[in-house]
Amino acid sequence: MIGAGAVGENVADYATRGGLKVALVEAELVGGECSYWACMPSKALLMSSTALNAARAVGGAREAVTGELDVQAVLNRRDSFTSNWDDSSQAEWVAGAGIDLIRGHATITGVREVTVDGQVLTATHAVAAVTGSTALLPDVPGLRDARPWTSRDATSAKVIPQSLMIVGGGVVAAEMATAYQQLGAKVTLAARSGLLGGQEPFAGEFVRDALTDLGVDLRLGVSPTEVVRTEHDLVETTLSDGTTVITDEILVATGRLPRTDDLGLENVGIEPGDWLHVDDTLLVHGTDWLYGVGDVNHRALLTHQGKYQARAAGEVIAARALGKPLQTEPWGAHVATADHAAVPQVTFTSPEVASVGLTADAAQKQGIDVRVVDYDLAALAGSSLKSDVYKGQARIVVDESRKVLVGATFVGPEVSDLLHAATIAVVGEVPIDRLWHAVPSYPTVSEIWLRLLDAYGRP
Template sequence: MTTYDLIVIGAGAVGENVADYAARGGLKVALVEAELVGGECSYWACMPSKALLMSTSALDAAKAVGGAKQAVTGDVDVQAVLDRRNSFTSNWDDSSQADWVASAGIDLIRGHATITGVREVTIDGTVHTATHAVAAVTGSNALMPDIDGLKDAKPWSNREATSAQTIPSSLMVIGGGVVAAELATAYQQLGAKVTVAARSGLLGGQEPFAADLVQESLEALGVDLRLHTSPISVVRDEHGLVTTTLSDGSTVVTDEVLVATGRVPRTLDLGVENIGLTPGDWLEVDDTLLVNGFDWLYAVGDVNHRALLTHQGKYQARAAGEVIAARALGEGVHAEPWGAHVATADHAAVPQVTFTNPEVASVGLTADAAQKQGIDVKVVDYDLAAVAGSSLKSDTYKGQARIVVDESRKVIVGATFVGPDVSDLLHAATIAVVGEVPIDRLWHAVPSYPTVSEVWLRLLDAYGRP
């Protein structure tokens, strides 16, 4: 039996940060991982997916600027894209990340962890105890919908799609969310013939104009969009081809089928039943990331279902690591809203970028979500293509910007940008939302000319003086 102050189960980006911040606070920490240190984001999600998208995005950007487009005489080198993607995953070798764990003074334990009692974790038959806390940072898996024949057809999830070493000639994508839209974009641009079946349409939860512009782009790329329809059966034949039958009666034959319909928590084999919780459920937490009803169990990142984004998970991890250390050492806990030991921003100030072409960057509430919360809403829209910096960036720039203003407080509660490279606009919007910067103060934040950031001035002009 080995004793630690804190045992962190899951060494993805989020678990690494929980362990790091707790260790900085003076705790003896163990970090447990059954797969690769660095987790989903490093090897099967954020990094490899963006690497698959970046080369074609750069090529498109060059083709959109006169003087540069004349120099583009070839097409994307698919093998070079895949090789570059492999370099970002270190060819699925986690030794450098394991070295970082050791350099941070954290004990890395490889193996499958099961919670077997109060502050007790068993790893491949060896019992370890935590004097203060256990943090479940196990992430999420791709949801496998109940579609006849789907499981037997050996579908891809994001893992297979982001690690594939060849591009299939055709791909069926089931789903219309961020993962589906990004990977449909990547694979179509890398040479596959992509079909998307999205029962609820594209990018649900975003402003409607974001879905419209992404739909227009996907169609222009040649993606076959089957919106508001869904698969009813999937069959892989003896030749390896997959036939997907849709609810409208049509069929689509492809080399591979990718499922991107949502996520489920990795709690089925975590042992939570040993402490009175239900395997397969999300672990609900308070703002200090303590699992409800416990004073020693924390759940951080995807597994708590607050905001399934790496950057939000790392934000939670910083708060969790510090609050675990503070409680263990009997120090003051700052659990008030926006305090150092809470994840307040997860409630209404979550930034997200969808790296389609065009990009979708958003933070806070959509107009519809704000209205449903009873906020006195004023919506301000502006055509991004009308900003001088946009025309310099691209001869064919097309985009849209929106801010959602709480009229009672005269602050922005949400912002959405759609267009090339709009992710660069997002942090300014996030600061405005998190900081609740008054509209009249924003007038004094002067955007540089000629940049796309000038859209802030145009949005304020359209809003009018308070």
């Protein structure tokens, strides 16, 4: 296994449990991007502000809040979640799972052959490339010389800058704008295509309004045309509308690239620097021994989805190696079917955005007979109890021909807690008439399920 992030660890674990001897190669920290530079530190940066805002939104608790956010305490708490970028405990877990850990840079030098800093390893059955992705830096004049931040710098910063320019409108950009503005930076965000593209349009609209209320300077519909690091160590960003923004730092969050450029893929006839194209068992097309799991295959760039793929890949590698029967039908044990139509995702802005499956637009483009049902989350008794200023919206996307949900989106405080029920409904293809019998507790925000079904009507 090349890459000992959360996904690589799980591929190795499932293959080991399946009866194989596994070596796990890592050039950086065991635990990877999610543990040290993405999921965990980013959410730690956001959570303190989220908790403070929640208290201020409830009468009685609001009056008890007498202080402001302790920024250094937030950074210290973030550091605790990354174990101060020390991977000792994760390396111990690998050893305890019976997996051999090899530290160094891995290069594929032949079929089933991997060379790690001069040491040649030959796999009996398979090699899995689980190398993840890295930040894309757009080709903007002066940008690279301006020493831009990527998501790694934003989540590991030791000091909050007075001002920050963020380029991009996706999850990383929206979350870091939320975090840094509340941690005391003056944030400007430039997003050529708006916010949270690919989500339901109302999700981006709610986040846009929330960021504006926080004081973020939103520049939507524009992009950088030139970036200069000045002699005073400031960043001067010229935008496509002719305006100029001067900040202490610039964070680029405009997409991801696969970490395959120095993997040695050219040695086995695969184009380096490209995403690995795989089938539903995560086997790279054109091979019978190379697997691509997690971000590197570009199916769903999410840790939880990568770990889901890892289970399927680890088990199918072991099954093929030992000649065991495969379950490769849709939703079988050895395939990653959910990657196609049931991917859950949470954006931890204020408000949160939680979604699973297809948007209405995506479903229509697939030729599905779509019916959309919307409901104002603020109208629920449970919402008004949770917050005196609750704002939110819910949407389900129904396949009318089959009377099942194919997508759901929730926007509002703590709506991530609603997501798994929606995921089960989509994955399980639970008929609408059966969902009527899943009674939500009152008064909770889960009552949204009853209200959505009421609005839909009896099938």
